Structure formats: structure tokens, C-alpha cells
Amino acid sequence: MMRGFKSRDTAPEMAVRRVAHRMGYRFRLHRKDLPGKPDLVFPSRRKVVFVHGCFWHSHGCKLTRRPRLNLEYWLPKLQGNRDRDARHVAELGSAGWKCLIFWECEVGSAGAIRRRLRSFLA
Secondary structure, three states: OHHHOOOOOOHHHHHHHHHHHHOOOOOEEOOOOOOOOOOEEEOOOOEEEEEEOOOOOOOOOOOOOOOOOOHHHHHHHHHHHHHHHHHHHHHHHHOOOEEEEEEHHHOOOHHHHHHHHHHHHO
């Protein structure tokens, strides 16, 4: 069943990409040479954007629900995802990259995405 979940080109990621493109920014996608393969990479600005799913990255918002079954699998897996995300952000920061994280629950409004991108990329 987990094979059906996409890791790229998700609806929240596509929403952020559409807004960034409409704003005139050009970016690279999922660069494998950077830690965590950021969703959007702005090489000239040395800035990256991650778009995280609230469940998979344990955001803790209303979209996140704790699994009820097979907790011995899910709890370490979700904690491992959070630890890996923190490690990737730290590695990028030490390499001189700045990171912005959009959560799935935050991408409902194009205006909010636009404001955050503008302030981050300015």
C-alpha cells in the first residue's frame, strides 16, 4: 500500500511550485547532490524549499493523526523522519544554504505562499 504514496510532485508541492513560477522565480527540482533532495532549489540565492506532508513529517496539526495500529513500526519511523529532516536542514545550513519549510496544511492559500516566498527569497 505504501508504494502508492508519492514523494515528489504531490499536490502541496505543485501548489508551491506554481506560485513560485508565477512570481517569476526559476528553480531546480529535487537536486540529488544536496542533503534531503530539496523540493525547490534556487541555486543563485543558495536557498532551498521543502514541502512536507503533515503526517509523514509529524507536524502535529489537525491533518496529523497518530496511527492506531502497528505502533512499534510507525512511531520509530515517524520519529526517524523528523530526525532525518533536522539533520538535512543542519547539513544545508553548514554548507551555506538557507531553508524554508512549507507544511501541507499551510499551502491552501496562494496569497500566503506568495508572501512567505517573497520574504524568504528577497
